[in-house]
Amino acid sequence: MDILLAGFVSGSTYALLAVGVSLIFGVSNIVNFAHGAVFAVGGMTGWYLAAVLGWPLWAVLIGVVALTSLLGLVIYAVAVKPLRAAPGIAVLLATFAVGIILDNTSLRVFGAETQRFPSLLERSNFELFGFRFGTIALVIIGVSISCVVILALVLARTRLGRAIRATSQDIEAAAQMGIAVARIQALSFVIASALGGVAGVLVGMYNSNVSPSMGFTAGVTAFAAATIGGLGSLPGAIAGGLVLGVAEAFGVAVGGDSVRPLVTFGALILVLWVRPGGILGRVPTIASEPMTGTFFGAGRPLRLPPWGALVLAGAGALVPLVASDYLLRTGALVWIYALFALSVTVAGGFAGQIVLGQAGALAIGAYTSALLVTKVGWSFWPSFAAAGVVSAIFSVALTAATWRLRGHYVSMATLATGGFIAALALNIPALTNGARGIYSIPRPSIGGIVVGSAWGMYLLTFGILLVAVALVSRLGSSHLGRSWSAVREDEVAAAASGIHASAYKSLAFGLGSVLAGFAGALYSAQVTYIEPAQFGISLSVLAVTIVILGGLRAPMGAIVGAIVLVGIPELFRPLADWRLLFYGVTLLVLVLVRPQGLWSHAEPVARVWRKLTATRRGEGVKA
Amino acid sequence: MTALLSVRGLVKRFGALTVVDDVSFDIAPGEVVSIIGPNGSGKTTTLNLICGTLPAASGRVELDGVEITGRPPYRIAERGLTRTFQNGRVIGNLTVGENVLVGLEPVQRVGRPFPRLRHLAGLRWIPLLAEVGSALVPSRARRRQDATDRARAAVELQRFGTRLAPRVDQYAYSLSYANRRRTEIARALVSSPRLLVLDEPTAGMNQTETAEVLQQLLELKRRGQTILLVEHKLDLVLTLSDRVIVLDDGVLIAEGAPEDVRRNARVIEAYLGKAFAEGGSDD
Numbered sequence: 036m037d038i039l040l041a042g043f044v045s046g047s048t049y050a051l052l053a054v055g056v057s058l059i060f061g062v063s064n065i066v067n068f069a070h071g072a073v074f075a076v077g078g079m080t081g082w083y084l085a086a087v088l089g090w091p092l093w094a095v096l097i098g099v100v101a102l103t104s105l106l107g108l109v110i111y112a113v114a115v116k117p118l119r120a121a122p123g124i125a126v127l128l129a130t131f132a133v134g135i136i137l138d139n140t141s142l143r144v145f146g147a148e149t150q151r152f153p154s155l156l157e158r159s160n161f162e163l164f165g166f167r168f169g170t171i172a173l174v175i176i177g178v179s180i181s182c183v184v185i186l187a188l189v190l191a192r193t194r195l196g197r198a199i200r201a202t203s204q205d206i207e208a209a210a211q212m213g214i215a216v217a218r219i220q221a222l223s224f225v226i227a228s229a230l231g232g233v234a235g236v237l238v239g240m241y242n243s244n245v246s247p248s249m250g251f252t253a254g255v256t257a258f259a260a261a262t263i264g265g266l267g268s269l270p271g272a273i274a275g276g277l278v279l280g281v282a283e284a285f286g287v288a289v290g291g292d293s294v295r296p297l298v299t300f301g302a303l304i305l306v307l308w309v310r311p312g313g314i315l316g317r318v319p320t321i322a323s324e325p326m327t328g329t330f331f332g333a334g335r336p337l338r339l340p341p342w343g344a345l346v347l348a349g350a351g352a353l354v355p356l357v358a359s360d361y362l363l364r365t366g367a368l369v370w371i372y373a374l375f376a377l378s379v380t381v382a383g384g385f386a387g388q389i390v391l392g393q394a395g396a397l398a399i400g401a402y403t404s405a406l407l408v409t410k411v412g413w414s415f416w417p418s419f420a421a422a423g424v425v426s427a428i429f430s431v432a433l434t435a436a437t438w439r440l441r442g443h444y445v446s447m448a449t450l451a452t453g454g455f456i457a458a459l460a461l462n463i464p465a466l467t468n469g470a471r472g473i474y475s476i477p478r479p480s481i482g483g484i485v486v487g488s489a490w491g492m493y494l495l496t497f498g499i500l501l502v503a504v505a506l507v508s509r510l511g512s513s514h515l516g517r518s519w520s521a522v523r524e525d526e527v528a529a530a531a532s533g534i535h536a537s538a539y540k541s542l543a544f545g546l547g548s549v550l551a552g553f554a555g556a557l558y559s560a561q562v563t564y565i566e567p568a569q570f571g572i573s574l575s576v577l578a579v580t581i582v583i584l585g586g587l588r589a590p591m592g593a594i595v596g597a598i599v600l601v602g603i604p605e606l607f608r609p610l611a612d613w614r615l616l617f618y619g620v621t622l623l624v625l626v627l628v629r630p631q632g633l634w635s636h637a638e639p640v641a642r643v644w645r646k647l648t649a650t651r652r653g654e655g656v657k658a
Numbered sequence: 659m660t661a662l663l664s665v666r667g668l669v670k671r672f673g674a675l676t677v678v679d680d681v682s683f684d685i686a687p688g689e690v691v692s693i694i695g696p697n698g699s700g701k702t703t704t705l706n707l708i709c710g711t712l713p714a715a716s717g718r719v720e721l722d723g724v725e726i727t728g729r730p731p732y733r734i735a736e737r738g739l740t741r742t743f744q745n746g747r748v749i750g751n752l753t754v755g756e757n758v759l760v761g762l763e764p765v766q767r768v769g770r771p772f773p774r775l776r777h778l779a780g781l782r783w784i785p786l787l788a789e790v791g792s793a794l795v796p797s798r799a800r801r802r803q804d805a806t807d808r809a810r811a812a813v814e815l816q817r818f819g820t821r822l823a824p825r826v827d828q829y830a831y832s833l834s835y836a837n838r839r840r841t842e843i844a845r846a847l848v849s850s851p852r853l854l855v856l857d858e859p860t861a862g863m864n865q866t867e868t869a870e871v872l873q874q875l876l877e878l879k880r881r882g883q884t885i886l887l888v889e890h891k892l893d894l895v896l897t898l899s900d901r902v903i904v905l906d907d908g909v910l911i912a913e914g915a916p917e918d919v920r921r922n923a924r925v926i927e928a929y930l931g932k933a934f935a936e937g938g939s940d941d
Contacts, residue, residue: 094689127835128880190709435779506794513793514759514766521749521760531709532845533764535776 038288039281044172044241046280047179051234052257053264054183055227055274061203061267062223064123066443068130068576069110071254072137076237076247077103078152079145086153093369099232106137109226111221117627124389125440125630128580134250135619141247143612149246152239165434175237182230183273190269199223203267252296255454255572258301265313272591274314293461293470301453307448308436336589336635351497355490358470363489367561368497373597375504375554376581377590378547383579384587385511386543387523388438392453393578394431396548398460398570399426399601400555402467405476405565415479419556426552429456431545438537438544441526449544452576460567472566476559482538502562503550504590510546511590517542551578577601584625586634595634599625662687662884663739663853668707668717668907670700676770677703679908681717685853690875690885691866692895694919695905696928701888702744702870704856704905708886709741710734722852724818733777735764738852742842742859745890750831754822755919757830758811761845767805814848817874824834836867844870848876860894896920904928 052074059067071305077099084090084098114129192195201209202219210216214533238253239245255280256279264275279302286298306313334611339347355363382390400422407418437448460467467473478487479495486495510516518539521529526536561563585596604618661684663732670678678700685691693701706712708719710731719727726734737795740761749757767773769792774779792800815822818840825833830841839859851905859875860868871893878885879898889895895902896916904912904919919925 273712431783510790510793513796515789515793516765517752517756519758520752520756523762524749524751525747527711527731527759528733528743528749531711531735531741531743531747532760533781533849534731534760535730535732538776538782538786542790546790648836 036445038284038400040172042281042284043277044175045238045284048234048238048241048261048276049183049256049280049554050177050273051230051237051275052253053260054186054269056257058223058227058271059268060261060443061269062105062199063115063220064206065115065126065130066258066368067224067227067255068127069114069134069137070231071250071252071588072134072141072259073103073106073110073231073250074235074238074257075245075247075250076080076106077232078140078239078249079141079150079235080232080241081236082150082152082245083145086150091320096189096233096236098137099236100229103232103235104225104229106232106650107224107226108221110228114623114626115224116217116221118630121630122268124579124583125473125626127389128576128583129626129631130575130581132619135253135615136623138250139616141339141366143616144210145247147247149244152243152245170238178233178237179545180473182233183269186226186230187269195222199631201442218450233293239250242505245486251573255450256299257572258447259299259451261314263535264301265315266447268313268315271313271315277443278314278325282492290462295366296454296458296574297462300451300458303451304433304448304455307440307444307451311440311444311448318614336586336592336643339589339591341421348501351501352494355635360489361651362562364457365491365602367489367496368605369597369602370493370500371554371561372577372581373594374496374500374557375551376501376578376585376593376597377500377507378549378551378554379582380547380587380590380593381507381510381550382540382544382547383582384592385519385543386514386540387519388449388540388544389579390449390544390547391446391572391575391579392449392456392637393547393551394572394574395453395456396430396551397555397574397578398456398565400552400569401430401559401565401570402460402473402555404556405473405559406466408477409475410472415477415556415560419479419553422556423549423552426555427545427548430548430551431541434544435541438540450572450575452569454572457567457570457572460570467567470567472564473559474564476563476565478563479560492561496561497559499553500594503553504594507550507590511588515539572618582620582632584622584629584632588632589634592632592634596632599633660830661685662689662722663708663721664718664720665708666720668704668719669715670712671715676758677908678707678714678905681908681910683903683910683913685884685886687852687884688882690879690887690901691901691903692900693888693905694890694892694895699905699928700908701905702857703908705743705765705855705886705888706739709739709855720863722796724829733814735849735851738764738849739855740764740846740849740851740853741855741859742846744857744861746835746838746861746903747840748830748833748838748845750839751829753754753827753829753838754815755808755811755826758814758844758848761806761848762807762810764848765790766803767851768792769800811844811848814844815882816879817844817847817877821870835862839863843874847883851886853885854883854885856885856889858888860889860891870893892920 044099052070056070057068059065080102081095081099084095087502090098110130110133114133115126118126118129151399151405153609190199198214198219201286202216259449260275260279263279264271264273279299282299282302283295286294354366358366375393378393378396379390382388403425404422407413408415433452434448437445440448461470471483478485480486486492518534521532521534522536580594581596581600584600585594586592604614607614607617663685666682668678668681669676676916681704684838693704695701703712707714710726710729713729717727718725721739723736724737726737750761769789770785771788772785776785812826815826820846822837822840823838843859860871863871868891875885877897899916901914902916902919903910904925911924911928912922
């Protein structure tokens with residue numbers, strides 16, 4: 036009974052968050068990755084107002100709502116509005132970047148420590164049927180219910196609500212009817228963020244502590260709840276939140292706190308398998324035919340001539356002659372991340388599936404290789420091969436039921452598998468050593484010689500990356516690449532032309548997972564220590580980010596992206612505390628300026644190139 | 659003579675609305691059949707049901723004696739039924755030539771062993787992985803097939819003469835609306851389907867372009883291609899069709915030779931209203 040109540044309390048805060056996620060998804064068709072950060076900022080601000088300034092609860096709530104509403108507006112204005120014409124994934128990454136910026140700003144403002152949230156309400160002053168509970172539980176459930184009821188009434192009864200519902204049904208038709216769509220979308224962000232802030236305060240009070248980093252997990256849990264309930268459905272979000280809250284409470288009661296992510300992601304996978312539309316939602320049966328003119332030519336990769344490839348490969352291989360060990364270790368890591376990101380090039384760039392769980396495949400590869408080497412005594416190379424195979428088999432099996440779905444559902448399902456795998460690694464200590472991880476993984480050896488030096492690992496990873504890039508390019512330009520393109524651009528048309536879309540999607544994902552598995556094996560050999568916390572969802576997002584910003588549709592994109600997003604921030608390590616903030620800002624700026632990726636055709640680049648060559652010619656004439 | 663396509667009792671509901679209501683008809687080999695009807699009468703939905711793009715609530719569709727009801731579209735395409743779409747669905751980021759090559763997928767055999775396994779969950783990984791192998795290290799047969807395929811696509815594009823053939827390396831997103839439709843028709847035809855299904859092939863085309871498409875379709879008909887099409891332009895329908903099927907509110911209200919259907923009182927009523935039909939039946 037206590038467990039059930041605890042479940043309901045945390046469930047109703049999930050519901051508050053999930054309602055925000057669902058509202059934004061419904062109105063703007065956007066997965067808002069900054070939602071968790073808003074929640075955390077709400078919690079921290081609530082703590083500041085209550086503990087430091089000593090405000091009463093009602094004033095705290097008003098203050099937090101005012102701040103987070105404003106944040107919602109800012110998120111919309113900065114990350115969403117400028118990208119309305121860009122592909123959906125660009126918006127997702129922009130909100131992710133804003134999330135990082137918010138998290139780290141909050142970290143700088145409030146400090147990194149977990150703070151004690153004053154309990155403004157009694158914790159156990161009631162007793163009913165023999166079990167005790169406090170005003171706080173009632174207030175949390177009460178506030179959640181009344182927020183949602185008020186929202187539902189506004190949606191159902193008012194003109195504004197009708198405008199919101201019209202926008203969520205058909206943005207273009209709503210705009211034609213004179214609804215200021217942009218304002219409605221902005222409003223959905225404001226409402227959602229206000230609810231998120233309230234949830235932050237409530238959770239802070241209930242757990243009696245808050246920290247700036249509590250947002251990300253909460254955000255992901257909110258997505259899970261919203262998807263379980265049915266994306267875009269508000270009653271669904273509530274149902275999903277409560278179901279997930281109760282399920283987690285029972286899971287934690289049985290197996291401790293580490294079971295929580297296992298339950299969250301397990302439930303999400305299960306729902307997407309059995310009833311992908313969620314408890315109260317449904318997946319649209321047929322996508323409307325794309326209207327003429329919606330094709331975008333943007334993102335077409337630049338073509339690298341063979342001599343250019345040779346020059347670049349040569350230059351990359353000669354780096355050890357001039358670079359320090361530190362630079363070489365960073366370089367090896369960059370090539371490993373590039374290999375990892377190549378898995379997204381195959382699944383996302385070729386087959387069009389935005390997969391958000393590749394950290395899972397990387398983790399399987401890393402663990403497979405590390406365990407085979409340290410516990411079974413295999414040498415590195417067989418374990419490297421096994422890492423790719425095992426990773427692919429697991430990834431394909433876990434997502435087998437996913438590929439009949441499209442778009443956001445694929446992203447959600449892969450996010451769930453990625454999270455689930457990391458949670459498994461945490462929860463089967465007999466095999467994986469649990470949270471303590473695996474230590475002193477030996478370096479690989481070639482012909483009996485151990486590759487331990489910085490330049491050795493650099494060249495090894497670079498060589499493997501080159502082979503992988505060559506293979507992936509070959510796949511992309513083959514008839515298989517053509518089939519993938521057809522699936523990527525128009526699944527219905529591809530199916531009508533005789534292409535089994537889900538099989539080819541699964542194939543692309545499986546091949547991608549082989550690469551991620553290989554990258555995992557190299558990763559474990561490079562860093563010599565692995566633990567579940569390394570393979571979180573932000574790593575999956577990083578893989579997608581690398582590829583999107585580098586250029587989604589050519590293997591070179593993964594390399595360019597890895598250099599920019601892994602290599603350069605690594606060089607800014609002296610900035611320590613500011614590094615992540617810097618990373619978030621870089622990410623946001625890149626997404627805003629070049630949503631189609633660096634390694635791609637874009638008119639401004641071509642113009643600059645023409646201007647440069649023209650100037651040179653002009654100088655030549657003068658001289 | 660056995661029918662190439664046989665449709666029996668096809669029903670589709672969207673919620674409480676019955677959009678296709680007990681539709682039955684046959685198409686003989688070599689026949690050109692048109693479905694006409696007012697907007698919203700269920701023409702495109704009927705096509706979508708036949709091609710497997712939408713699942714039917716009930717009814718039965720047979721292609722050459724084999725039931726294809728409820729099969730996924732890609733398997734129906736493999737059995738020799740290909741189609742175009744109402745608004746034109748070309749693959750924007752592939753070239754015209756590549757778009758047509760995609761149309762050869764249902765008949766690709768080289769480098770794809772065990773075609774039967776492709777329909778079995780789990781086991782389909784054997785042919786899939788073999789295909790990956792052949793993509794990475796193409797056999798000589800595969801390369802020869804690639805060349806043959808390209809030649810075949812070029813021949814198919816030649817049908818549209820100077821309209822498409824010179825644009826073979828252009829990206830499809832850069833094409834005009836009419837050329838997208840042509841590309842789509844070429845994609846559907848390149849695998850030499852037993853039945854070609856066209857959903858408003860001349861939508862958005864001007865008179866000259868429509869006349870051109872009519873000539874191309876007449877040429878196909880002369881070669882014995884079986885065609886099922888939905889079309890609004892009655893001139894084209896009357897010139898081209900052996901038989902016309904008329905839908906109204908999802909119900910088949912008339913079927914027969916173009917001339918008979920044109921005089922049918924129920925058809926005139928459906929198109930122009932009751933008063934018109936009664937006035938028109940006098941002359």
